[in-house]
Amino acid sequence: MEDIEDGRECSDWPELQRAVEGVRLGVAQPPSVWQRLVKKIFPLSAPHPERQKYHGGIYILIYHSVVDPDNRQYWEKFYKKGEVTAQQFRCQLEYMLAHMTPIALSQAPELLAQNRVDRPYFAITFDDGFSNNLTVADPIIQKYNLKPTVFVNGAFVRQEEVFYRVLSAIIIKNGHAPQLADRLRQLIGQHDWSDDSEELFIQMKQHYTADAMEQATAEIYNQYIGDPAQLKAHLDIDELKTLQNHGWEIANHTDAHRLLSCQKNEDAIKAIEVNGKFLQDNGIYSSDFLGFPVGRSQDVDQNIGDWLDRNPNIHGIFANNGVNTRLCRKEWLRFSLGQHISYGSLDKIIRNQIERTQKAV
Ligand SMILES: [Zn+2]
Structure with missing residues (x-):
């Protein structure tokens, strides 16, 4: 990592981001009695107590x-x-x-x-x-x-x-998960696409496939809901x-x-x-x-x-x-x-x- 300092390439890119993602930290503790007391005494807009x-x-x-x-x-x-x-x-x-x-x-x-x-x-x-x-x-x-x-x-x-996650959220919450899953099966057959709305939403991120996700969501949105551009x-x-x-x-x-x-x-x-x-x-x-x-x-x-x-x-x-x-x-x-908005959490x-x-x- 010696060559990081002057901004030239790092070997095995992206080494740093990967390492950061790999760090395991302890589970966050709930706020202490003291922290809760401070929060109670000082409302959010007041000057910071500490x-x-x-x-x-x-x-x-x-x-x-x-x-x-x-x-x-x-x-x-x-x-x-x-x-x-x-x-x-x-x-x-x-x-x-x-x-x-x-x-x-x-x-x-x-x-x-x-x-x-x-x-x-x-x-x-x-x-x-x-x-x-x-x-x-x-x-x-x-x-x-x-x-x-x-x-x-x-x-x-x-x-x-429109970002396909936005479209798929609207499609799914309007009850069209089965139609979206069907279209995904046609476009990307190798995955077991679920008809269950929440499961499908997660699967689409886990098994993201460039162009197919965007194509399927845009088509189903157009067919059942309207013109994505109207969403602004x-x-x-x-x-x-x-x-x-x-x-x-x-x-x-x-x-x-x-x-x-x-x-x-x-x-x-x-x-x-x-x-x-x-x-x-x-x-x-x-x-x-x-x-x-x-x-x-x-x-x-x-x-x-x-x-x-x-x-x-x-x-x-x-x-x-x-x-x-x-x-x-x-x-x-x-x-x-x-x-998060509490001082302790931030x-x-x-x-x-x-x-x-x-x-x-
Ligand atoms: Zn982004």
């Missing part, structure tokens, strides 16, 4: 959908995976601001390269370009004067496709420009969110490059980060590592735990605070992340 000190590093938070629970859009009533409410989002940002220095993701490489990470910094990121990033998250972001990054997919921005689930190009004008950074999440390691080499590279060109051609100033769809170590392969070697100005970013304490250009790490998650990273390194 200021935690965190290890120097760059803590990158990952978000997806941010909802207003009193005003859910149609798709937000069905697809709740990875979401936070506006209130949870606000609490988490306040916690981070009370303990760390906010930066834009684009500032992170230089800070690490110059070895200036003597204190904790944090950056906010969003994946998949959900429309509520503008309607719900942005007003909160503005209030705290933050500069987040949103990782977007051109096919979603053009409203040609994703930000369009004008909305992206609005965010950009508000100080958001826009970055590449591939053209249509197919898992990179599930595609033929040339298709995976095309998915990255076509999206970069789309953003550029449409007047979007794209940041130097490439967010790998889903973002576990298994979702990339050597083909993508080699592409990053050929594109030394691009940073690769994962989404499956870890904190950045030194520069590894091809392996930036992110983690989620889930839906503190625990952040400490787990640093512990996990230290063990992995």
